[in-house]
Amino acid sequence: MRLKTARVRNYRSIRDTGTFEVENGKTILVGPNEAGKTAILQALQQLSKPENVKGFDPLRDYPRAMANDLTRGVVDPKTIPVAEAVFALDEADKAAVPAEYRECEYELTRYLGNNGVHRLLNAPQGITHGDLESDLIRLAAHADVQAQASGVALPSAKLAEATQGMVRNHYVTADQAKVLRAWLRAALPWVEEDNARETARLETLNTKLDAAEARDTVLATLSKRRPVFVLFSNYFRVRPIIHLAHLAQRLESNLLDDEQYDYGNVCLLKLLGFSAKDLSDLGRAADPDPDNPDKLKAYRDQLDRRRYELNAASVKLTNEVGKIWNPNPERGADHAHRLKVQADGQYLKVVVEDELGVEIELDQRSEGFQWLVSFFVVFFAEAADKHSNAVLLLDEPGLSLHALKQRDFRETISRLAEKNQTIYTTHSPFLVGPDELDRVRVVQMNDREEGTKVHTSVTSGDKAALLPLQEALGYDLAQSLFANQRNLVLEGLTDFWYVEAVALLMAASGDAKLNEKIVLVPAGNAGKVVYFATILHAHKLKVAALLDSDTAGDQAASQDTLVHALGQKAILRTKDYCGGEIAKPEIEDLLRETLVRVARDDLGWDIGAKAASQPRRPIVDIFAAEVRDFSKAKLAKAFLRWVRTHEASDLADGERTRWKALFSAINAVLK
Incomplete structure (x- = not known):
């Protein structure tokens, strides 16, 4: 079972983190001191803690600003949700449940009173007591007519006993289904055999109880299979x-x-x-x-x-x-x-x-x-x-290790995460790889009233929260700037992600290969490409630049300084590889068809019809117009997740042709 999303509420400094995604391997929480990173891990452990770990302490764990509500009895700890998680089923889980439940997800909520509630998402509709109520009452009324003359207790009275304490909008549990089925068997002799309507009603009730028992059995099965959360502290x-x-x-x-x-x-x-x-x-x-x-x-x-x-x-x-x-x-x-x-x-x-x-x-x-x-x-x-079936929670791992040993330990965490999902907090730039920014969740607390928040995208209103990421990029950039003979300068981080991801994908399939000695250097924007390229060229290094064909890219490509330093052949433009149909294409247009599919399947952004009707319009412009709060970074991260489970053959034929030509040109310029 794989942790898919998590959320923490009503715990210490946390009012509500919001729901954040958890990666299949490792997920990295970064943020300043006192932002609430450790509290997040401590709360998540309570979802499914090891036997020897204490549960929540309502007095100490409930946010202090609201503690009076507890002491005055205004709220009940058993009704206060703290940790929530949604799990996706792996192949072993799917094999353990009926076929109709294999595409469902398992949701678990742990409350401040240490009680828990679980349910199934995207599963066959559950049966509530309300779904049975009308048919039970009508069947009981029919049976009462037949039973009155015998002098036995009326079926309706027995039904009232059987349903005592059952809540109308709650799902029927397996135990409750057994009680109701026993009542149906007792009422069966009083149902007229030739009454087709009541006989059908009886069958309908039995069918619904079968479904309720099956659903409850699946819940019980998945409950036993959920991973244990193991917290390691310094x-x-x-x-x-x-x-x-x-x-x-x-x-x-x-x-x-x-x-x-x-x-x-x-x-x-x-x-x-x-x-x-x-x-x-x-x-x-x-x-x-x-x-x-x-x-x-x-x-x-x-x-x-x-x-x-x-x-x-x-x-x-x-x-x-x-x-x-x-x-x-x-x-x-x-x-x-x-x-x-x-x-x-x-x-x-x-x-x-x-x-x-x-x-x-x-x-x-x-x-x-x-x-x-x-x-x-x-x-x-x-x-x-x-x-062994665990989610590892590591609080500031390797804090006392030297910076370079932290970098080595980062690889150890990756190795551990191959078998156990891992979530860890860090301030260290050496525990965040330059190719791992899509795994980062930024934790911040702007004020105590709002509490701790977790951002799935690499954005934050607090510069201190982003400092480890900036330092990580700065360190790797400094290490690579003047140490490598071949450098490809890109406009920004998303361009870096696309080029690196497609290069790995194409190399694995044998379609094309970007020279491994070429280092990708994200400049930050098109204007900064000129500075990076000029400085690298001044150190007598081989340099090429890849620029979008939008207005900013055109301005950068036409600067005399860049042209003089690199020459026209080393200034690569996206329009030369997207064909002439798209006006002012950007790097995303090299993956136009795939990004439309990824955005629809992963992010719920469906622009397929609009993209098909406007083939000359840049795909980013269409996304920006059609999707509220569109983010290029979010789209790029969705593509990175897609790459992990797909091959180059899953790209469109035209896309493979474009990238093959681009990689060939880059290799030729930087040979």
Whole structure:
């Protein structure tokens, strides 16, 4: 089951985030301090939390400005929605439900009182008590006439008992359907066999109850299949030395001093496959009688099992941490070395062994290294095992890692997200890749009255919310500007998305290939293309520019500075690849047919008829005229999502021809 959209309300700083989309792999929440990013993750975890996580605390979790409503009893926590989510079914889910329910979606709402409500979307119509009421009353009245002479309790009286507490506009549950079906069986002897109308009514009621039971069964099935939400916080740390007897005593007495303090240690024990008591007992056990070979063997087997488990965990942690801490060992320096988990009497220790064989406790390594070890311990113990069907919620991951190691950890998150959807918060530009802006959700809080908001599009009224994205783009741009011999300067970010996405699509199919050594440089707008291209050319780098054929593009292309620096051949125009039919074409016109389909299917923007009737008009102009609040970025992001599940053959034939010609021209100019 895949999380599709989410929404948080009535929680701490949050009045209503609004509904925001969640990506199939990873979704990134960016925003300034105090915007409410952590609160969003904490609320979402309550949708389907692990067993050992506490639920909502109405007194502390309800927004303080409205707390008086709770204390005065004006509102009931069980009626206050907090976390809402819509899940799409995967193939395994679809196989577990009847065919007519396989295209539905599962919606779950968790309330402040820790109760929940779920329902199906886009599913066969549910049966409410109101749908049955008229037929039940009429059938009962008919049966009463037949039963009066017998002196038994009237069917209508029995019906009143059976329907007591049922709400007219609520769906009929499976349990309620069983009660009503029992009443129908009891009333059956009083229904005249030759009365076609009442016999048909009886059949209709049974059919509706069948549908109600089927729907309720599907809900129960999907409820069991929904993913668990696993939250990892920076506070969850594995301690370098654990006193097993003390930890075992606190666990057995349910008297943990600090849940955050002990959480990482408990996860370490889960990873090892031992309880604290098991390891503690082994640590204090006396050697068995050497004359009793059975007890001696059992004791030795216990110790061997402990050693093997500790060694296996050590190897697993060393390998994973090493992929990030020292992803390029050939560079020498900055070794992660070997992690070792050791049992010594009543102490469980996590140590790091350097290249000289010297062992030091984990807490003597850097904060970043300790965080990384703790993360993998918790992940392997929780998400990768018991909660394999999980949504991972990471709060400021890698905060104490060096910037370049954060960039490496970004790839680790991508790897984890292949199996478990991942939502994480960050301030760091190194945890937002330049090709991941479509995965970003901007979190902001302009004022306390409005509360926290989440924007699916990369827009915000708060410049601080966008700072990590600007820094991410700035860093990658700075790294690439003067380090690459071949540069294609584009007008803006959406142009970058289209060129890169189509290049990957065409290369995968073998249709055409954009030279991998060419770096795409988004300038910001057509006017800035001149500055970027001129500066790059001054550094004796190969440069080409791709400009739209609208007014801004024409002005940029005609500037003497640009023409002198690049020459006419290196100034590529969209009109040369869209054909002569479209007046002033932009880059979107190279994907005209596909974007019309994507906008209709993904965004609900149906301009197909208008586009067909106005073939000379730029497609962006048609979208802007026909769609209220049209956004070029939103359209481009929808195309990026489409690319992930389609191939080049799904593009129109004319589009593949246009892009093939464009890539050929770019390669020729920058050869």
